[in-house]
Amino acid sequence: MSQLTYPVVITPLSVEEGGGFAATVPDLPGCMSDGETPEDALHNVLDAIDSWIEMAEELGHSIPEPSMRRAQAAG
Template identity: 60%
Template sequence: MTLEYAVRIERLAETDGGGYIATVPDLPGCMSDGETPEEALRNVQEAIASWIEAATAWDTEVPRPSPPLARAG
């Protein structure tokens, strides 16, 4: 089963090493980073898979993705 989670990507300050951080609000502590937003997004996909794998191994419930926000058009 493939689940799609919302990802938040933010630019890191140069004092924090620069680049971008990607976090997954529905999965506490699930995050990754990269030099570009695209790299951070690719890397966080691996982090999501690892998060779900670990939760399953620890017999912890895996949260379902939050529904997408409605966009005003």
């Protein structure tokens, strides 16, 4: 599975939250990262996706298919 197939949501963080941008991966619960710019957040979350998948495999957990792929299969 290519990590780029997982949808990523990038949102700005408030000053109270430290500023910058948060990147979350809705298909992978708890998978998130941040960065000073949206591009930084995206770059950082790609590493988080790799780590999330690696840990899930080590723990014997199933890895969800990207929702975009599920939507294409259903359509």
